[in-house]
Amino acid sequence: MSEIGRPRSQAAHDAVLKAALRLVTKRGFRSVSVNEIAAEAGVGKMTLYRHWPNKAALVMDALLVLIGSETDFPEAGSAIESLRQQLDLQAAFFRSSRGNLIRSLVAEAQSDPELAIAFRERWVNPRREGVHQIMRAAVAEGSLRSDIDIDTAIDLLYGSLYYRLLLGAGALDERFVDTIYDQFLEGHGASAQALDKVRARR
Amino acid sequence: MSEIGRPRSQAAHDAVLKAALRLVTKRGFRSVSVNEIAAEAGVGKMTLYRHWPNKAALVMDALLVLIGSETDFPEAGSAIESLRQQLDLQAAFFRSSRGNLIRSLVAEAQSDPELAIAFRERWVNPRREGVHQIMRAAVAEGSLRSDIDIDTAIDLLYGSLYYRLLLGAGALDERFVDTIYDQFLEGHGASAQALDKVRARR
DNA sequence: ATGGATTCGATACCTTCGGTATCGTTAGGG
DNA sequence: CCCTAACGATACCGAAGGTATCGAATCCAT
CATH class of the missing domain: 1.10.10.60 (Homeodomain-like)
Structure with missing residues (x-):
């Protein structure tokens, strides 16, 4: 050696x-x-x-x-609250100058297959896994309905953040996070599941 | 002259x-x-x-x-059905070789402000407006809850399609469209609103 | 210590590509 | 019918990613 x-x-x-x-x-x-x-x-x-x-x-x-840990999940009292805070964190991250970096890499990855794989495996997937874990915990603590399709839920929530980052279709502010989070809970919160049972009983 | x-x-x-x-x-x-x-x-x-x-x-x-009209809304019996079919159409469009074109332009727009504006105003916004109209019609026909935030709903639905197109995070197949559409209706369908009223009455 | 191997910073170079300039030629409106 | 602008072709320019080569510096093994 x-x-x-x-x-x-x-x-x-x-x-x-x-x-x-x-x-x-x-x-x-x-x-x-x-x-x-x-x-x-x-x-x-x-x-x-x-x-x-x-x-x-x-x-x-x-x-x-240098900045990989800036989107780590914050500690919070509950899984669902931690998820909410991480969404805010992710939006703030995209809104900051870091957003330029992500935009640049996604853009470059469209014509660079190696980079595309690296970005997906080293950036996107680990963070998806983090969200996955926290959502499973949220199901376990009873904050999310137990029949949720977590992968698709991630596509919907985080996809909309990337969409606004890359398309410039609107502000990535807290109001937006509020709204997508509320719409998400509307359909996937445990209370929605309870209401489904009401419907099923009729 | x-x-x-x-x-x-x-x-x-x-x-x-x-x-x-x-x-x-x-x-x-x-x-x-x-x-x-x-x-x-x-x-x-x-x-x-x-x-x-x-x-x-x-x-x-x-x-x-040359291909601007390939994502036009198809005729359907109801607004909600037309929305569903257009989602499938959009996914098929992204899945086809046309997807390369969209990916290329979004990528290039990240470092070309003029292109970014053109792409948003000439491609994204007109199509968003089409979805907006059809969703309003779906509310009017009673298929979607009346208090829906349409712009955010578009971000969630179409954002997830762009997300998969650009990040390669998963297949853009009919199963995926099925799932996001179902999750969307779960939260925003008129029956969800009816269930909210059940909850409010308690 | 000393010598061999490798990295260092510097710089010249190669290639590719988007975009421009300049040819002589061609088409058609006034 | 002719003047003007567009035509195809081609040479050219500048910027950029990446490579080659330089003498000098640094560390390990002997």
Whole structure:
């Protein structure tokens, strides 16, 4: 297990990640060049390409390493409350400069199959799994109806957030989160299930 | 009022639109070059740029002119049935090679503000307006609860379709449409409203 | 310590692509 | 019939992602 030659510089690695995050969140993926990122990091272009195979992989890493935890589930008194707070958090995340990063990566992924897979497996799926868990807990605590189709529910709730982020179809404010959350509970809250039983009894 | 000089060739115009549609639906926006489109159309590059200011505007036009009507609302016995059929139609549209075109334009719009505006105003908004009308009709015929927030309902339903199209998070098949439609009616169908009244009476 | 292997930052370079400029040629309205 | 603008073709420009190569620096193994 040879460790021959000069070792990789962790400082350079970190500086490039930070520079990439700063520039891309601010101005977007396409309008930031690799030369700029290297210059901002005070690093040679070839050093950058020794650490990442291409621009997309670098920015994807910057997202995961530097701000991946910003959408973690907050602690809350109940699962359903935690879900609600995470929806707000996700909307705030999209509304902030981080939103540019997500928009950029989704856009780039449309013409870069490798990036598409990486984004789905390393960003989307882990977060879906988190929502999945919390929804199962919400079912267990009796806040959501037990016959809910969780995957589709996630598509509806989080799909609408991505829709507004990418299509610019409307504000990603708390009022919007309020509304989709209310509409969601209207159909999937435990009280809706109770009402179904009323209907069934008739 | 002057019509001096050689007139624009409608044949060239149409050939470029057709070539752009064919190539971009097949291979995607980024991997098709303007040179290819011009060659495929049997047209000089400068002729292309005399008819459209840039590649994005051309492809946007191809979408609207050639296949804009493919997502029109089908005739159906009731408004709610028409809504359901249009959802299926939209999913089939996204699932077909047309989906590549939409994905390409949404992606490109993330770094092209003019295209973003054009796509929203010329594609998204007109179709949202169609859904809006049909949902109002569904309320009027008693198929949807009268207190529905239509704009948010559109975000939920169609947002989830765009989400699956762009994130590749799952199949856009009829089963999926079935499920989101059922979940939608669960919360917003008129019977749900009736059940609310049962709850209120207690 | 010293030498070999590898990374470092810097810079020149290659290729591709969107878009422009310029040819001589062609069509048609005044 | 002729003047003007569009036509197809092609050369060109600038920006950008990625590669190649440089001498210098750094660490491990001997």
